[in-house]
Amino acid sequence: MRVQRAPRAADQPQRAPEGLVRHDRAPAVPTPAAGPAPARSADGTGAFSADVDLDLTALAGRSPEDLFAEVVVRLLTACHREGLVDVGSALRVVTPTDGGFAGVRVDGAVDRSAPGLSAVLGAPGTELPPADAGTLTVVDARGSRTRAQGDWGLGGGLGVATLGRVGSAVVSSRRPAGLVLGERLGAGLGLTVPDAARAAQVVRALDAVARSLEGPVG
């Protein structure tokens, strides 16, 4: 026998399940179109930035640390596929602090699983680790209301990605079964690379991260 317990006060009220079908007569609200929005045109000179609105609903049950690790692993995989990072690349994860940035450096990050990365990131440093040309920096800006854009003045390596604030919104859309009401967990993910010639790879990588999070996540 396994005991199924009622949720504690801290776990209530419950979230609406994803894909909830309700037979309400409220007008359909179109879902905002997803896809990376280039922030600057790619003329082949200077840096290039783009950001995408991630749908994190499938990760709603994860702890904040696991959710972050999951997104970073997907970003690394996508960047690796697009040639933006390679197996030997290092990862630098930093958080804005009062005095600047603090964080950790992880070598060989492309091979790590989300739980593995989450474990490493569990012990954040107090200083800004150095970056070399083979380092991708990820700014954990979930605690801030700023947009997930720009290189935060941390340019120099392979690029700077930013995961912005995670927020939830009630959204509705029409499906064959009727109007679908659901709660959507979202966050912005931005990526800036020093060389605008790689704009297409950046857009594809961000697109792949967004797509990988649609539907059920294992």
Added chain:
Amino acid sequence: MSVESAADSREAEGSGSSAAGSVAVDDVVEMYRRMARIRGFEQAASKLYADTEVPGFVHLSIGQEATAVGACWHLRDDDAITSTHRGHGHCLAKGLDMTEMFAELMGREGGTCSGRGGSMHIADPRLGILGANGIVGAGLPIITGAGTAAQIRGDGGVAVGFFGDGAVAQGMFHESVNLAAVWDLPVVFFCENNHYSEFSREEDQHRAGLALRAVGYGVRYESVDGNDVVAVAELMQRLVGELRAGAGPVIVEADTYRWHGHYEGDPIRYREAEELAAWKLRDPLVVARARLADLGVDAAVAMSIDREVDEEVRAAIDEARRSPFPDPASLLDFVWVEEDDTPEREPEQGEVFKTMDAVREALTFELEHDPTVFVAGIDVGRGGNVFGLTRGLAERFPGRVRDTPISETAIVGGAVGAAMAGMRPVVEVMYMDFIGVCLDALMNQAAKLRFMTGGKASLPLVVRTQFGAGRSSGSQHSQSLEALLAHIPGLTVVMPSDPVETYGLLRSAIRSPNPVVFVENRLQYGMKAPRPNADHLIPLGKARIVRPGRDVTVVTWSRMLQEVLAAATEVAADGIEVEVVDLRTIAPFDRAAVLESLQRTRRLLIAHEAVMDFGVGAEIAALAANEGFWHLDAPVVRVAPQAMPAPYSPALEKAWLPDRAVVADALRRLMEVGTR
């Protein structure tokens, strides 16, 4: 030397006698040491309490050390004792580790019971310590059960139940001594008469002494100087020997006195200082030192023991302090034993049998396959139960299917003790309405002892009972009281709905490591179905979908299932497809099954035979409102009798008890709510 080996060597030796006759000098020295350890432990506990290092209640037995040590002197590790709220001495005398006891008092993970019990609930069944107890008198039914276990095993085991003079006024005392007398159980009911019950003197508690009462119960009585450890040990040597050889119970009354207040912090306004001073002259340690002097032992021996004990106590406290407090993440540990069940299989379809056969056959199967299973209850033996459920079992399993006096507290409390002592008792409470007279055994003992002992105690017991309204049985023989029991964490409450379910669930209940109340509906004893294969088992805690449907979920259990199924067939003619969920295990209940069904049908009706208010239906409705809120297309409906005693007159009872027509009506109205 362990307590057990000390007991063995004493039984073998019997030489090197003391002045009193049969106790060896070395034994008196060791008895002195054990009493000094109790004294040292409790004096330190008093200080730790004053310093707030011990957070909860503490009742000290300083002045009573000789009863604990003397009474346990001749016991083996596998002999059982039960203790009281004043139990440190008993536990130390029976061999419990001092460091762990300090840690327990401090509420630390390294405590005897991992900090889950505290001073009043120290226990370790592995040493035969079936627990101190916060309920006055509650140890007595438990020790009766331990005595039953020893008798059934036939291993010469003895059970000693400590109690105070105040506990004599408890009904539990009466039921336990009487049951032990009727069954000739090897139990010593050991009264530590310290002349006070809380703030009240003994003479204000009863008019007849224990000697007179013993005559009334037809059991032997012995009195002893409770401050003379040698006298107590000598008496116990004789009694324990007789009990091991098959003698029945005995009441021992030991005259003694507690020096401290009833509890630490007690201002003690109810007795004179002179009284205490007089008793201090007969300090058990002083008496023992005099014994040692008589035997020619140098006074330096006791003094060096005192020093060693001081050192041991200090070291034990230091060590206990190093133990961490329990991790809040382990909060829910030890409430239920949780393990995965083998998945349920489709039963084979044999010849037709009835629910009453299902009960008898499940009991028979388990009695046959497990020698620790025994059955007890009013008229379940020779009479074969008022419904004939246990007919023939007493002859087939001699000594394991037992008639009891009308003593529900001793029946259920005895099951608790027998379970703690390694048996799997299946006891019967004739009518569910009678749960009220033995609720303590369920609520404070069976349900909590595993938790309070940090998982050290197992409580694999079943209380079978039955109910059923609709036949003019009146307000005291009709009640469906599952909500009362389901509200008690630690209990498993099962209510089968047909013969096959009864068979599979009862067998699982008997095999369960948790205490289970198994509630049959007597109107269903004649119900027929094809007999399942003999090894059919149904896991506890799992609901089943009896009838799948698209439009509305009905959650129900026990006999009401049959009414719901009839109603579902009726409304199917109107195009309403009802999904019927039989809860089967009421507590802990299968939340996921209810939610999954609700998710599909989006409408919920709950039907039960218990009165509506504060019932199990309310818990299920709360599940729907909290976790199923997003799925609901209509308000949750409960179909249940209104909150009032079951009426006797058929005209009134019919108006009160919902049937299939009421369920069908409610279903139709529920389907009219909202758009579909």
